[in-house]
Amino acid sequence: MKNILILGAGTSGTMMANHLVKELDKNDWSITVVDQYQTHYYQPGFLFLPFDIYTTKQVKKKGKKFIPKGVNYIQEKIELILPKENKVKLASGTEINYDILIVATGTKTAPDEIEGMNGSGWYKNIFDFYTYEGAKALRNKLREWEGGKLVVHITEMPIKCPVAPLEFAFLADSYFKHKGMRDKVEITYVTPLDGAFTKPKATEALHYLLEKKNIKEVTNFNIERVDPENNKIIDYADVEVEYDLLVTVPTNMGDALIERSGLGDDLNYIPTHKATLQSKEHENIFAIGDATNLPASKAGSVAHFEAEILTDNILRYIKGEPLKEEFDGHSNCFIETGDGKALLIDFNYTHEPVEGSFPLPGIGPLKLLKENRINHMGKMAFRWVYWNMLLKGRQIPFVSATMSEKGKHYEEVK
Amino acid sequence: MKKIIANKEIDVNEEGYLTDFNQWDREVGECIAGDCDIKLTDRHWEVIDYLHDRHHKDEPLSIRGIKKSGVIDVKEFYNLFPGGPLKKATLIAGIPKPKSCI
Known part of the structure; x- marks a missing residue:
């Protein structure tokens, strides 16, 4: 045996x-x-x-x-x-x-990696949402928060689900609008990257959404420390960003x-x-x-x-057979953009997220890189798919392990 | 595309990063640094040597890597290459811009 x-x-x-x-x-x-x-x-x-x-x-x-x-x-x-x-x-x-x-x-979050992050402000006005405890504590905070400067922040790459912080910013915009207090909240998105996402094509589409939702962007921000006394984050180039509520994605580590x-x-x-x-x-x-x-x-x-x-x-x-060199880095993510809409991206090691239809070429029903309601419904339905199909190792219809290039308008990454 | 750097024809991408490291030499590095308003000192060269070493071993470059390098601390790295230190230092070193990926 x-x-x-x-x-x-x-x-x-x-x-x-x-x-x-x-x-x-x-x-x-x-x-x-x-x-x-x-x-x-x-x-x-x-x-x-x-x-x-x-x-x-x-x-x-x-x-x-x-x-x-x-x-x-x-x-x-x-x-x-x-x-x-x-x-x-x-x-x-x-x-x-x-x-x-x-x-x-x-992978796990490691807030200890940054000075001051895990200190006196932790779970008071500094939260993560990558853990159950963090997400729940943040929910309780948001329920009573009266507004101010909300900073959504990424510490360093790579992180689990790299679009989640952006989605958080979009959903926050939508949440405060529905609560009738969007004018009391200033949302800033702070990232160590050049732009909104790691892939240039998707960054363009997402940057547009940030502008539309009046979310400010601070890019190329490599955090050195959190100053929980004065409520600001400081980077190695001495750039400071003030917050009343900091929602950060701490360093992710194995x-x-x-x-x-x-x-x-x-x-x-x-x-x-x-x-x-x-x-x-x-x-x-x-x-x-x-x-x-x-x-x-x-x-x-x-x-x-x-x-x-x-x-x-x-x-x-x-x-004893040779291994198949088959995994191509295929990734497929719904991106919640707030107000009941979402977009969808599909990419791999060598291909940028592109426009097109998914999973059936030319038909969809989901649309790549385009914001719409059906994508949002896809994301909501995914919870059922996760518990009932994905974990059990059942094949998801029409979605293959390697990326399909059919029905997509793609460009090769150089 | 081609660009004349230090009187040599060099292959670069749209962002000016060298696409063939074999075309790089110290003179090319100095010339690119000049374009970024950086005058290279011995300290800069130590960092560039470190970046080359990591690059040739196929090890990804990151701010965290710099922190652990023992060659330089991040604060000084920012002082030597103001603005985006990793981006500028790799540009000068003739190696690809780090993919802080994914």
């Missing part, structure tokens, strides 16, 4: 368990998933929680529910990965041997387990082959989702596409 061990039961780990249990012979392979947390969060929902669009109940379920029958599930903290011994040590001291290891331990095990880069992400998902250092360790250092978005859609390709590659690895 051989062992496949999956670390992490988030989006990626759960999908891998569901894929592999269908593919592997139970007589030859045992599959084990380890995760210390009881709750599986629907993380895209953290964007909506602060604005009372989703309730807390809508964004969490018991993680165990999504682990398929035939897979061992251990709810415990992981102490160490010992790649030379093909072993993982748990916090209780239990050791698990593996033949193949899949690391799906994700799990501390990766650092403890000596498997990560500067940000605790695992150096991973970008087309096969095999780790660069150990041939029987694979990484997926936010835990990798891939130059693709850290997003559920990316994890979903990766899971299909990684499953194939694990089967090939087991048979």
Whole structure:
């Protein structure tokens, strides 16, 4: 009997368990998933929680529910990965041997990385919305906030779901309008990037929306510290931005387990082959989702596409066949733009987000890079898709793991 | 596209970044620095050497990387290359603009 061990039961780990249990012979392979947390969060929902669009109940379920029958599930903290011994040590001291290891331990916010961020203002007038606790605390704050300077801020790249902070700014505009207090709120979007997004084509479309919604932009802002006494953020070039309410995306880092095990880069992400998902250092360790250092978005859609390709590659690895270099960085994101509308982007390592129709070429019904209501409905429907199809590893109709170029007006990235 | 830098014909992209590092030499670097109103000192060259080293090892460049480099702290990096230090320093060093990606 051989062992496949999956670390992490988030989006990626759960999908891998569901894929592999269908593919592997139970007589030859045992599959084990380890995760210390009881709750599986629907993380895209953290964007909506602060604005009372989703309730807390809508964004969490018991993680165990999504682990398929035939897979061992251990709810415990992981102490160490010992790649030379093909072993993982748990916090209780239990050791698990593996033949193949899949690391799906994700990424976390690390507010401690910036001086003053996690200090006296934290969860008083400085919030994140990338954690359940942060999003909920921010919801309570927004319910009673009387207005002032709202600063939406990104600390450093890469971050999980790189469009989420923009969506937050758009939704804030919409939220305060509906509360009849938009004139009391000044919204500023502060980013270390050159513009609104990481890809120039989408940046143009998104910049237009920021202007239309009267959201100010401060670009190329590399934060040095937060001054919680005087309510301002200061960057290395001594540029200061004042806030009354700071909604920041702290530095994102891979799990501390990766650092403890000596498997990560500067940000605790695992150096991973970008087309096969095999780790660069150990041939029987694979990484997926936010835990990798891939130059693709850290997003559920990316994890979903990766899971299909990684499953194939694990089967090939087991048979001793060469791995398929198939993952192209495909990413597909809805971008909420407020007032019940959204736009949709689809891109990969080499192709910018483009205009066109999705998923059916020429038909849609969703439109790429165009703001409309049907895209918003797509985003809202996605919560159901997530719990009922995506986590269970079911194929989403018409959406392929590698990006389709049909029905799109694309330009190659140079 | 082509651009004459230090009396040499150099291939650059729309933003002026060299597309072929083999065409780069210190003179080209100095000339580009001059266009950015930067006079290169030994300290600048130490940083450029570090950037070259990282680039040749295929390691991505970031402000965090600078912080951990042991070569320079971020404050001084901003003083040496005012404005967007990573963008300017890579332009002068003849290597691609860092993708603070995704």
